[in-house]
Amino acid sequence: MTVRQWSRFSALRAQVQRALHGPHVLAFIPAIALAAFWIGGEALLVATALGAPLLYMIAGGGPPAQDIMAAGPGDIVNTITATNLAQAAVDSARDATLSTACLLIEVDGLTEIGQRAGENAADAFRDLTLSRLRNALRRDDTAVRIGDARYMVLLAPSLRLDIEALLYLSTRIQNALEEPASIDNAMRYLAASIGFCGSSRLKDEATGKHLLEAAQIALTEAIANGPSAIRSWSENMRSAHKQQKSLQSEVERALSNGQIQPWFQPQICTSTGRISGVEALARWIHPERGIVPPAQFLCVLEEAGKMEQLSEVILQHALTALRSWDQAGLDVPRVSVNFADAELRDPKLVQRIQWELDRFGLTAQRLGIEVLETVIAASPEGIVARNIVELGRIGCQIDLDDFGIGHASITSLRRFTVHRLKIDRSFITRVDRDEDQQRMLAAVLGMADRLGLETLAEGVESVGEHALLAQLGCDHVQGFGIARPMPADQMIRWAQDHAARISRAQKLGRSTG
Numbered sequence: 001m002t003v004r005q006w007s008r009f010s011a012l013r014a015q016v017q018r019a020l021h022g023p024h025v026l027a028f029i030p031a032i033a034l035a036a037f038w039i040g041g042e043a044l045l046v047a048t049a050l051g052a053p054l055l056y057m058i059a060g061g062g063p064p065a066q067d068i069m070a071a072g073p074g075d076i077v078n079t080i081t082a083t084n085l086a087q088a089a090v091d092s093a094r095d096a097t098l099s100t101a102c103l104l105i106e107v108d109g110l111t112e113i114g115q116r117a118g119e120n121a122a123d124a125f126r127d128l129t130l131s132r133l134r135n136a137l138r139r140d141d142t143a144v145r146i147g148d149a150r151y152m153v154l155l156a157p158s159l160r161l162d163i164e165a166l167l168y169l170s171t172r173i174q175n176a177l178e179e180p181a182s183i184d185n186a187m188r189y190l191a192a193s194i195g196f197c198g199s200s201r202l203k204d205e206a207t208g209k210h211l212l213e214a215a216q217i218a219l220t221e222a223i224a225n226g227p228s229a230i231r232s233w234s235e236n237m238r239s240a241h242k243q244q245k246s247l248q249s250e251v252e253r254a255l256s257n258g259q260i261q262p263w264f265q266p267q268i269c270t271s272t273g274r275i276s277g278v279e280a281l282a283r284w285i286h287p288e289r290g291i292v293p294p295a296q297f298l299c300v301l302e303e304a305g306k307m308e309q310l311s312e313v314i315l316q317h318a319l320t321a322l323r324s325w326d327q328a329g330l331d332v333p334r335v336s337v338n339f340a341d342a343e344l345r346d347p348k349l350v351q352r353i354q355w356e357l358d359r360f361g362l363t364a365q366r367l368g369i370e371v372l373e374t375v376i377a378a379s380p381e382g383i384v385a386r387n388i389v390e391l392g393r394i395g396c397q398i399d400l401d402d403f404g405i406g407h408a409s410i411t412s413l414r415r416f417t418v419h420r421l422k423i424d425r426s427f428i429t430r431v432d433r434d435e436d437q438q439r440m441l442a443a444v445l446g447m448a449d450r451l452g453l454e455t456l457a458e459g460v461e462s463v464g465e466h467a468l469l470a471q472l473g474c475d476h477v478q479g480f481g482i483a484r485p486m487p488a489d490q491m492i493r494w495a496q497d498h499a500a501r502i503s504r505a506q507k508l509g510r511s512t513g
Contacts (some may be wrong), residue, residue, distance in 0.1 A: 075130070076145040082152055085142060087208030089154040093199055098157035101166055101198040102215040105133070105151040107177065108227050109190040117186065125188060129177055136176045152212075161198045163232050170194045170230045178228065191227035195219030201233060224299070251284070251300050255309060260284045260297075262314045263485035264321065264335070266494070267456060267478045270470035273502045275495060277334045277368060279478065280318040281485045282310060302342065311343045315353070319360045319367075321488035330495045336368030336399055341375045344384045350391055364395030370422065372401050385416070392417035399456070403444070413451060421448050423474070425459025432464035438472070445473050 077085070086102055093100035107129055114122035126145065133143045133151055140156035153173070155161060177192040195218030202210055214233040222231040254260050262280035269276040284292040301310055318335045325332045343349065357364055369391050375384065392398045400413070403421040413421075423444060431437040448455045457469050460479030469477055483494060 076147075077152075079146070082144070082146050083209050083212055085144070085152070085154055085208070086212045089142070089156075090199055090206070090208045090211055093157040096157045098159055099161040099198055099200045100157055100211075101155045101161050101196060102211045103153040103155075103166070103170060103173070103194060103196040104146075104215045104219040105153070105173065105177065106193045106219055106223055106226075107149045107151070107190050108193065109188070110149045113188055117188075121188075125181070125190070128181060129190070132176045132179070133173060136173050152215075161200065163198070166196050166198055166232065167230065170196055174228065174230065193219065193222040193226040193228060194230045195222045195233065196230075197233035224295075250286075251297050252304060252306060254284055254286070254297075255301070255306060255313060259286065260310065260313060261487075262317050262321070262337075263487055264318075264491050265478060265485040266483045266491075266498070267336075267476050268482055269476055270466075270474060273505070275330075275332055275498065276476050277336060278332055278491070279336045279368075279370070279485075280314055280321075280338075282314055283485065302340070305342075307340055307342045308346060311337070311339060312352075314338075315356060317488070319356060319362060321491070322362065322366060323360050324488065325492065325495075328492050330492060332491075332495070334366045334368050334397060336370050336397075338370045338401065340372070341384065344371070344375065344387050346387070347383055349387050350394065353391065353396070354394060365397065368397040368399050368420075370399045370401045371416075373403050388416050392419075413453065418453060420454040420456055420476075422456045422458050425457075425479075428457050428459045428465060428469070428479075429461075430465075432462065432468045438468070441469075441474075442472055449473065 089100045089102070110122050110125060113125055126148075130143065130145055130151065133153065137143055137153065138156060142154045142156075144152055146152045155169075174192045174194055178190055180187050180189050182188070195215050197211060197214035197218055199206065199211055202214060218231045218233040222229040225231070251260075260282060263283045264278040264280055266275050267277040267279065268274070282294055282298065284294075284297050286292050298310075301307055315337055318337055322332060322335045339349075346352070353367070354364070357367065369388075371388060388398060397419045398417060399420045399422050400418045401422045402424045421444075423441070427437065427441050427444065429437075431441055445455055454475045455473075456476040456478060457465075457474050458478050460466050460469065460477045461481040463481065465479075466477055466481060483498075486494060
């Protein structure tokens with residue numbers, strides 16, 4: 001066939017597609033078959049019955065996703081194919097004057113399964129997840145994997161695909177995917193976050209790419225509020241996403257030019273009232289937007305692989321501040337710095353920290369290393385564990401952050417040489433007015449006391465909470481009720497004022513005694 005003949009054939013095929021495209025055409029097949037029987041008898045009836053569906057499929061009237069690919073249990077497609085699938089779904093729905101929708105699912109827990117049970121187990125769970133996903137859908141819906149832990153669903157054209165219907169479907173899918181399963185003789189659990197968008201919520205000229213992007217924005221919002229969150233796309237969400245994209249282009253430059261620095265929040269000893277330390281918290285002082293919340297830019301830095309650079313910046317500024325406070329005559333025993341999983345995987349982390357301490361002329365006891373309880377629970381072996389143990393061995397104080405919401409065992413607390421438990425704020429909120437909270441907190445404090453660990457309550461926001469924590473034997477407190485995070489130079493004034501208040505209180509206590 002020549003190029004011109006192929007062109008004519010393609011044009012004819014396109015005309016037939018437009019005439020026959022859409023599931024509504026199937027409604028005419030019985031009428032066509034009956035007419036064939038009256039005109040030509042049984043022979044023409046058989047020919048029509050066999051030929052009409054074939055012509056329908058040739059014309060592109062079948063499920064669009066099935067035309068592009070035949071889906072097997074382990075299917076994974078790239079971005080281009082995913083976009084083509086979405087475009088085909090939009091075209092099919094538009095030709096039928098119906099709606100379609102795109103759902104994106106991010107499955108949390110596959111990486112952990114791979115680390116603990118091996119990649120074969122993780123792959124088995126990926127296939128199981130895809131199988132479960134397809135079983136939760138209709139026959140003409142399409143489900144494929146588009147990443148290590150991400151799946152895409154495209155719904156066949158339907159009359160009613162409003163938010164309520166899509167939310168119901170998303171919940172049903174989530175319940176199916178989060179059902180525990182036994183692989184390698186162990187029960188495994190996953191969490192599924194879902195973002196979705198129906199084509200009816202987009203502009204009339206929207207393409208498959210627009211539909212897929214909208215679902216991706218909704219999924220990003222779901223993951224940020226996860227695990228197991230479900231979010232529907234909205235125009236406001238698009239605006240927030242654009243702002244986040246703008247931050248992505250600026251944050252790396254902000255890290256290099258000094259806009260991101262630590263602010264310091266005091267920690268107070270409940271026995272003496274004196275400063276027992278400070279925590280260094282990253283703050284981005286944007287020249288136009290002002291203070292950008294950490295929740296907005298930390299995830300951007302993590303995605304960009306810049307967390308190690310952030311830790312270097314925060315550590316240097318924190319040690320600089322500690323030395324300046326020493327020179328100003330302030331008694332700040334130590335500064336604590338947060339280290340995430342990515343930073344703790346640096347094989348040269350201990351040497352780098354030791355070099356920085358030597359450069360500033362500070363002992364290791366003046367530096368606290370805050371590690372999330374979830375990191376310790378998930379890293380019983382390997383470079384993360386070795387780094388934490390070695391940091392404790394050189395004298396750094398290891399704080400277990402957000403204690404109470406992870407799964408660290410008592411054995412982990414001893415093996416990692418944890419010095420202090422930072423009790424999560426969920427245990428602290430309204431503790432002075434909630435007896436159940438008081439009993440739970442008392443149990444945690446009692447365990448820490450028997451293990452010889454210091455305790456620090458974070459998120460203290462009222463005088464009542466502060467007083468009760470002191471009565472229950474919590475060693476240190478931190479929160480807005482004591483002081484908000486502040487720049488290093490403001491810390492000097494605050495510490496001086498705080499010391500004066502303590503002195504006045506002690507004099508008043510002696511005079512009334």
